[in-house]
């Protein structure tokens with residue numbers, strides 16, 4: 177008999193999966209049995225919820241919430257302010273020119289409050305701001321319409337609007353390449369600024385889009401230690417362990433090799449050991465999917481390539497990595 181992953185981890189942290197309208201059906205039994213937290217893969221992003229100004233489309237998000245209520249799952253909200261999957265109208269006037277600061281702040285506030293008030297009590301935490309730190313170099317924030325039009329304080333404003341909309345929601349900053357030493361320090365600098373200014377932020381989301389070679393366990397451990405020193409809770413928000421490293425561009429594999437699976441098992445084993453060590457600060461570990469039959473890594477970043485990044489195979493059966501993680 178296969179034990180339930182989330183039940184095994186009940187004393188440590190939530191176990192989550194990203195879902196979409198297709199996997200909510202095709203992976204239904206797997207989700208019910210093994211995960212006690214759900215994140216919408218795309219359905220709560222700006223372009224999904226407010227494709228046109230004032231036109232809110234909640235159907236897919238509502239369906240996820242209904243599923244979560246029926247099966248008693250927690251829901252993480254993802255995401256309110258991001259440079260991707262945000263419609264152009266948000267930043268532009270009718271004539272195509274960029275809006276001014278006050279207009280964009282007003283639009284941000286309307287979006288955040290409309291969405292968060294609708295799901296008050298149903299969504300216990302939100303990725304309020306996603307991926308604003310520049311990957312390389314000394315520049316702190318990436319270039320985006322948000323910074324260009326509002327200025328650097330758009331981050332403070334987003335958290336303040338979010339806190340006003342739902343004072344009970346835990347508010348997160350979420351980013352990727354979070355274990356890269358340079359980017360980690362920049363994320364820490366940005367968040368320390370928020371904390372020092374009294375901005376309502378309660379957690380850091382570490383996306384954890386990793387592969388079977390990198391980042392090194394040592395870098396992951398150091399990053400977790402650094403984030404933990406902020407005194408906020410940590411969520412692993414989008415974990416997947418790709419079987420390809422960054423240079424591997426092969427497209428001919430129809431199944432993972434034994435060596436890949438072996439490495440993946442070792443990686444999952446040591447990563448979950450690490451998470452357990454820090455389970456006083458790590459309160460949730462979410463995978464960016466449920467099982468290997470669907471992952472956004474199919475076709476990305478290499479087209480025509482499949483990937484097998486999870487603990488369950490394409491038939492929703494446990495892989496050797498699953499057995500290690502629950503051992």
Ligand code: XIL
Nearest residue numbers: 217218254255306307352383414472
């Ligand atoms: C991805 C989805 O998985 C894809 O379906 C979509 O096409 C692009 O976005 N960081 C994030 C997530 O915060 O929202 C992204 O999700 C993956 C990277």
